[in-house]
Amino acid sequence: MLIVQKFGGTSVGDIERIRKVAKKVVETKRAGNDVVVVVSAMAGETDRLINLAYQLTDNPDMRELDVLVSTGEQVSTALLAMAIIELGCRALSLQNHQIKIITDSSFTKAKIRRVDAEKLINLLKNDIIPVIAGFQGIDENGNITTLGRGGSDTTAVAIAASLMSYRDDVICEIYTDVDGVYTADPNIIPYARRLDEISYEEMLELSGSGAKVLQTRSVGLAMKYNVKLYVKSSFIDGKGTLITKETQKMIEDIVVRGIASDKTQARITLLGVPDDQNVIIELFNSIAEANIVIDIITQTSSVDGLTDIGFTVSKSDFKRAFEIARKFAEKNGVKNVLGDLNIGKVSIIGIGMVSHAGVASRMFTALARAGIKVYMISTSEIKISCVIDEKDIEKAVKVLYDEFKLSVDPKSEIQIKSDSLNL
Numbered sequence: 511m512l513i514v515q516k517f518g519g520t521s522v523g524d525i526e527r528i529r530k531v532a533k534k535v536v537e538t539k540r541a542g543n544d545v546v547v548v549v550s551a552m553a554g555e556t557d558r559l560i561n562l563a564y565q566l567t568d569n570p571d572m573r574e575l576d577v578l579v580s581t582g583e584q585v586s587t588a589l590l591a592m593a594i595i596e597l598g599c600r601a602l603s604l605q606n607h608q609i610k611i612i613t614d615s616s617f618t619k620a621k622i623r624r625v626d627a628e629k630l631i632n633l634l635k636n637d638i639i640p641v642i643a644g645f646q647g648i649d650e651n652g653n654i655t656t657l658g659r660g661g662s663d664t665t666a667v668a669i670a671a672s673l674m675s676y677r678d679d680v681i682c683e684i685y686t687d688v689d690g691v692y693t694a695d696p697n698i699i700p701y702a703r704r705l706d707e708i709s710y711e712e713m714l715e716l717s718g719s720g721a722k723v724l725q726t727r728s729v730g731l732a733m734k735y736n737v738k739l740y741v742k743s744s745f746i747d748g749k750g751t752l753i754t755k756e757t758q759k760m761i762e763d764i765v766v767r768g769i770a771s772d773k774t775q776a777r778i779t780l781l782g783v784p785d786d787q788n789v790i791i792e793l794f795n796s797i798a799e800a801n802i803v804i805d806i807i808t809q810t811s812s813v814d815g816l817t818d819i820g821f822t823v824s825k826s827d828f829k830r831a832f833e834i835a836r837k838f839a840e841k842n843g844v845k846n847v848l849g850d851l852n853i854g855k856v857s858i859i860g861i862g863m864v865s866h867a868g869v870a871s872r873m874f875t876a877l878a879r880a881g882i883k884v885y886m887i888s889t890s891e892i893k894i895s896c897v898i899d900e901k902d903i904e905k906a907v908k909v910l911y912d913e914f915k916l917s918v919d920p921k922s923e924i925q926i927k928s929d930s931l932n933l
């Protein structure tokens with residue numbers, strides 16, 4: 511097989527761990543596989559570098575920020591390649607200008623356009639293990655870019671997808687500090703259950719709703735190119751979780767497969783906006799032009815020709831978005847603009863929602879019973895999200911975990927049912 515193995519920050523957090531990762535890579539290789547490695551910066555390093563920039567200025571130049579933060583991954587590629595060579599295998603560290611991961615020019619959140627996998631195939635033919643820097647890319651003008659926080663997952667999946675044009679035995683393994691995808695963040699719900707399998711669609715919604723175990727875009731890419739994707743632990747052996755196409759059984763199994771929470775969003779509310787479509791479009795156009803992604807939007811019904819508009823953006827974009835909203839308000843005679851950085855979002859996700867009624871009402875009732883106020887709601891076919899106070903996030907996850915009985919393994923429930931039929 512050709513296995514793309516990605517190791518996250520904690521997995522390469524110190525020299526001892528890098529040695530262990532090297533051992534795993536070499537064992538995989540010696541078992542007769544071809545291995546391509548993608549590696550993140552050592553734990554805490556990206557945060558440290560970002561922090562340095564913000565010590566210098568409140569408003570760092572985004573191109574320079576990418577030059578700075580991409581260095582974290584360069585360090586780990588060199589150390590891991592050395593550790594693999596030390597164990598007697600051939601390895602070569604590669605930065606993204608060397609294997610050409612071409613992206614657009616949206617610094618700090620660039621999107622991959624193409625990957626030149628031919629070089630990797632040639633290295634593999636010569637029995638060399640490529641050790642590639644995750645997270646970084648290069649734009650058409652040769653500038654260094656980065657793919658957004660958690661972006662090494664996306665590097666790994668993009669490389670696996672491009673290798674699939676040359677080989678039909680490619681899989682992608684994401685090694686991290688948990689042994690798979692759980693029904694909720696195991697750091698919030700210690701008794702959460704590991705899932706053997708989850709559909710691409712559900713994983714996409716879980717990640718998009720804040721489960722950082724996989725970067726959302728990595729799941730989108732895996733779904734598009736049908737990449738066989740596993741999440742496994744760097745520290746303990748196990749079969750992990752397979753992210754795969756949905757099956758009929760998955761749909762019938764269970765209504766809510768997982769819960770996610772997200773504390774990275776902030777809310778902006780404009781009170782008394784003229785209820786004129788062109789005016790409202792102007793607001794969202796200005797935000798889009800600043801390359802700021804909006805998550806949830808709400809609009810109240812019109813009273814005396816005025817309406818209230820609320821939307822959420824990531825906390826890191828809040829200052830810029832608030833400034834745009836303030837200027838828009840000034841220009842259009844909007845009464846008031848409010849900002850709230852203390853919100854969070856809790857989401858329930860499951861393909862079974864498509865065929866089960868009453869899920870939303872159960873969610874709202876459970877939150878209300880726990881005294882948790884809901885400010886905004888958004889839904890997709892297989893997800894319901896509520897914006898609540900950040901301080902209530904952990905409580906909300908626990909309440910919903912119990913309400914939807916996520917600790918019950920659906921397989922064992924089916925077993926009990928068939929036993930009782932036999933009686």
Ligand code: ADP
Pocket residue numbers: 517518519520521550660685686687688690691692693694695696697716720721722723724768
């Ligand atoms: P890495 O540094 O390896 O990329 P991350 O910190 O980005 O690791 O992702 C792993 C973390 O994701 C876990 O430590 C866990 O706290 C968090 N997480 C959130 N939701 C889930 C979930 N549903 N299943 C597993 N882990 C989750």
Ligand code: ASP
Pocket residue numbers: 518519550551556557582644645658659660661662663
């Ligand atoms: N080092 C980057 C980050 O911390 C990318 C990654 O870990 O995937 O966000």
Ligand code: MG
Pocket residue numbers: 518660663722723724725
């Ligand atoms: Mg990560």
